[in-house]
Amino acid sequence: MDLSLSTRTVGDRTVVEVGGEIDVYTAPKLREQLVELVNDGNHHLVVDMERVDFLDSTGLGVLVGGLKRVRAQEGSLRLVCNQERILKIFRITGLTKVFPIHESVDEAIAATD
Amino acid sequence: MATVELRFSASPEHVRTARLVAAAVARRAGVHESVLDELRLAVGEACSRAVGLHAVHGLTSPVRVMLTEGEKSFSIEVGDDAPSGVPAPRDQSAAEAAEETDELGLAVISGLVDDVEVISDAYGGKIRMSWPTATASLS
Numbered sequence: 001m002d003l004s005l006s007t008r009t010v011g012d013r014t015v016v017e018v019g020g021e022i023d024v025y026t027a028p029k030l031r032e033q034l035v036e037l038v039n040d041g042n043h044h045l046v047v048d049m050e051r052v053d054f055l056d057s058t059g060l061g062v063l064v065g066g067l068k069r070v071r072a073q074e075g076s077l078r079l080v081c082n083q084e085r086i087l088k089i090f091r092i093t094g095l096t097k098v099f100p101i102h103e104s105v106d107e108a109i110a111a112t113d
Numbered sequence: 114m115a116t117v118e119l120r121f122s123a124s125p126e127h128v129r130t131a132r133l134v135a136a137a138v139a140r141r142a143g144v145h146e147s148v149l150d151e152l153r154l155a156v157g158e159a160c161s162r163a164v165g166l167h168a169v170h171g172l173t174s175p176v177r178v179m180l181t182e183g184e185k186s187f188s189i190e191v192g193d194d195a196p197s198g199v200p201a202p203r204d205q206s207a208a209e210a211a212e213e214t215d216e217l218g219l220a221v222i223s224g225l226v227d228d229v230e231v232i233s234d235a236y237g238g239k240i241r242m243s244w245p246t247a248t249a250s251l252s
């Protein structure tokens with residue numbers, strides 16, 4: 001399965017809905033999308049990963065890169081994920097301490113730190 | 114001798130194929146369903162790392178994946194042709210980015226797999242991982 005990406009705006013938040021597999025082949029597409037959004041002035045991102053089937057370290061690297069970019073603009077990057085097998089990758093790499101991870105898009109949109 | 118041996122040109126688009134093949138052979142070998150997801154991720158990480166190393170070193174040779182069904186375990190070896198030791202990077206930022214991802218990849222592998230070793234062989238580097246099979250855990 002390939003990677004699917006769609007974006008929508010809710011208030012000052014931009015929700016990026018990601019589906020499929022994020023790996024060494026598809027991660028560059030996600031990187032391009034995040035870079036484009038930040039360059040276009042969208043500095044508060046919510047990455048919805050509920051429909052992601054697979055995530056590897058290349059994907060983690062892209063998300064960390066996205067976080068660095070929005071933080072440079074005093075923005076935020078929040079993740080939405082309930083899937084244990086995806087959350088496990090964040091835990092073993094210690095990235096649960098780096099990303100705010102929410103259970104729903106609504107919760108992520110409402111969050112203000 | 115490996116039960117199944119896979120060689121693929123060192124391009125990112127083939128890593129998914131390697132993951133699928135490894136998971137299919139592991140399932141047949143009796144690796145428990147509950148660890149197949151982890152196995153798939155670990156072999157993907159090892160292959161991504163090998164693909165990255167071949168790109169950094171400008172190598173055109175294929176990445177090798179050896180899937181071996183043992184009596185009590187199933188092992189996977191992912192071999193690259195990259196010389197040991199990191200060469201002087203031409204592009205500092207690209208090299209740093211590659212290194213970060215490489216370290217993250219190894220962190221994922223070591224977090225997922227109990228039995229893993231990173232070694233050098235006659236060709237280059239090799240990541241060897243193994244998982245118990247169902248018959249082993251029953252005995």
